Amino acid sequence: MSQPIKVAVAGASGRMGQEVVKMVLNDPELKLVAAVDRSSAGADAGRIVGQEDCGVLVTTDLELTLAEAKPDVIVDFTTPQTVMSNAVIAIKHKVRPVVGTTGLTPEQINELDKLCQEQEIGGLVAPNFSIGAILMMKFAAQAAKYMPHVEIIEYHGDQKLDAPSGTSIKTAELISQNRQELRQGNPKEEETIEGSRGGYYNGFRIHSVRLPGVFAQQEVIFGGFGQSLKIRHDSYDRAGYMPGVNIAVKKVMGYTGLVYGFEHFMED
Template sequence: MTKVIVAGFTGAMGQKAVHLVEETEGYELVAGFAGGLTSLNPADYNLPATVKVFDDLDQIETDADIWIDFTLPSAVYANTKFAIEHGIHPVIGTTGLTDAQVAELQQLASAKQLGGLIAPNFGMSAVLLMKFAQEAAKYFPDVEIIEMHHDNKADAPSGTALSTAKLIDEVRPEHEQGNPDETESLAGVRGGDYHGIHIHAVRLPGYVAHEQVLFGGPGEALTIRQDSFDRQSFMTGVKVAMDHVESLHELVVGLENVL
């Protein structure tokens, strides 16, 4: 039986992860972690009495094999480091880690010979969008990204959009995109800039998680879009990560690494 702790278990994604673990044969939920709790009684969260509840990282004592994280950008680095240092395979769905933090965590995991996964997105459609966008960028180097999320999302741009830009940047021919004399009459109207790739973040109620990548060329254009209408769709990817993370020997970024 593989034992799992869910960090951020009281949130929307955390709750779905809890249900996934509870409903999946071969896995056992042994602990839940979230900051700012008013009670540490598992019954108050409709959890079995055997599940330990923690609200302080330093107080966690668990024999969990896998750490599933759906918390906050401000907490994810410390959480992931804690998991690695305690020999727990991290499955990280929280965005907000910097490149430097990821590199440091990868070094730590390598020293421990511990496998883990950081997934900018667990949606299969999003993973495929990134794969297709990277392929298209070889032929359409002029590109912009629009990502749309619910208005409670804490970080911008989304981890998926930033990962998409990084994958595109790996393959697209080096060139100057757009008008070199361009000016903004409204500051920031052209969005964020990742190595010349503009990223635009939309935050509105009613949205869940959506992204489109727009490519332009002489006389033609290509748009690749994915839509996640329900958070339950992400659980397919979480299940894939759970099934494969213990066989990894390093901390990898991207669900495509275990597909």
């Protein structure tokens, strides 16, 4: 049997980070070697996720931790404010970043790709790790070939920091690959309340709903003469993202350069 993949988790005490820690601890092909978070410092990573002590203590200094633990991969579910610097530090130490935090700009993604190429390692930035969400994006991209009039509505909890969501932006990008720019709606329309029509992307609109009690949903609505098509995905629990994260951690070992979008890993 080959050696397990050594994994570090950034944001290990967060809600998504805890799910990643549990996933890694329960897979014999993976080995948790580091857990980094600004809170829970000194606590055993196993204990903070309700399992037995695993011997990996939560640390706060990412660079020092990576230098000492020497992981193969780091999974990052932190914040838009810290994810870029975390990824740069990881790549510097030849640790492959698997990033689920949204908010990176296209320019930052290109920069990370160059850094990965220079270090001859792989990396992944994925707005969504849910296999169902990826299928929703793929179906929407296909539908756009035949029904170019489209709008996206995405729903998240009121504590989400970025809008629109990374998933909706990625969906819009995939739709735009199969649809020429088409400015929708009445050309004379006017917003009596600014922002009522949502964010503008390549001729169509993205609407962001932020409410307490909401987890993560997205609806892509296509309109045509006498008909409409709705493609919707609902996430109910963070554990639903873990099969995708597991695949990403294993497949990123075979890549060079940064990949944007988990759908590319599903095609292999």
